[in-house]
Amino acid sequence: MISIAYSPCPNDTFLFYHLIRANEDKTHPVTEELWDVENLNEFAKLGKYPVTKLSFAAYFSVLEKYILLETGSALGRGCGPLVVRKKGNKTELKQNSDILVPGQLTTANLLLSLYTNGTQKSHPLRYDKIIPSLLNGDADLGVIIHEERFTYEERGLEKVVDLGEWWEEVTKLPIPLGAIAIRRDIPREDSIYFQNQLRKSLDLAYTEPKEMFDYIRENSQNKEDSVIRSHIDLYVNDFTKNLGEEGHKAIHLLYEKAIQAGFLPPNKMNLPLFLGER
Numbered sequence: 001m002i003s004i005a006y007s008p009c010p011n012d013t014f015l016f017y018h019l020i021r022a023n024e025d026k027t028h029p030v031t032e033e034l035w036d037v038e039n040l041n042e043f044a045k046l047g048k049y050p051v052t053k054l055s056f057a058a059y060f061s062v063l064e065k066y067i068l069l070e071t072g073s074a075l076g077r078g079c080g081p082l083v084v085r086k087k088g089n090k091t092e093l094k095q096n097s098d099i100l101v102p103g104q105l106t107t108a109n110l111l112l113s114l115y116t117n118g119t120q121k122s123h124p125l126r127y128d129k130i131i132p133s134l135l136n137g138d139a140d141l142g143v144i145i146h147e148e149r150f151t152y153e154e155r156g157l158e159k160v161v162d163l164g165e166w167w168e169e170v171t172k173l174p175i176p177l178g179a180i181a182i183r184r185d186i187p188r189e190d191s192i193y194f195q196n197q198l199r200k201s202l203d204l205a206y207t208e209p210k211e212m213f214d215y216i217r218e219n220s221q222n223k224e225d226s227v228i229r230s231h232i233d234l235y236v237n238d239f240t241k242n243l244g245e246e247g248h249k250a251i252h253l254l255y256e257k258a259i260q261a262g263f264l265p266p267n268k269m270n271l272p273l274f275l276g277e278r
Contacts, residue, residue, distance in 0.1 A: 004050070079177065
């Protein structure tokens with residue numbers, strides 16, 4: 001039995017549904033646990049799950065424990081974290097700004113640190129609580145991720161900075177957001193087998209059986225079908241199926257910039273980042 005941990009976000013439940021709910025391989029049984037991404041990031045530091053979803057920023061910090069699968073990651077263009085504020089609030093993102101982030105180990109916080117040269121004061125809060133906090137006046141600025149980017153305007157907020165757009169302008173590369181990693185102590189043949197099964201699960205997901213969509217909706221914070229489908233369309237793409245050369249380049253660059261900014265220590269052991277490099 002192999003334990004898999006991932007988030008309840010539609011892109012993850014879309015990816016894993018057939019592997020979990022329609023798994024007919026009795027020789028490699030699997031079980032799942034669903035957690036918020038910052039919980040997953042914290043669990044990864046302990047090596048709790050053999051296979052886990054986690055933020056790229058967190059993955060870089062646990063290289064000694066995990067290696068990245070070539071299938072399952074969330075990378076893309078036009079899908080990065082957004083710095084937002086309540087409409088009518090004129091607060092700008094400046095040096096030493098106080099700002100809500102969806103977790104210290106999230107890629108959103110890493111991108112924010114790169115954008116501000118590490119001068120911001122990040123205050124972690126679960127991602128779905130950030131918009132209510134801004135609307136209540138508990139904070140002036142916040143970084144939103146996931147399905148929140150589809151609803152923030154109608155809920156009374158406005159964009160200050162698109163961190164993904166900034167990354168794309170500077171690097172000309174897609175933005176790495178979330179990773180699927182497997183523990184390094186798992187035999188290579190088993191890791192490759194799991195990676196292939198995950199790719200098969202993704203292929204089957206595009207048949208979109210009603211039962212799968214019910215599972216996705218059941219776990220999603222936002223229950224609107226249009227938001228769920230927009231979420232899947234945005235975060236599940238060709239990079240999810242296979243990172244490829246461009247995906248590798250973007251991930252390596254984000255890792256290098258995180259080290260240069262002092263967000264992460266150097267990779268002194270020179271560990272490979274990807275299963276294909278192992």
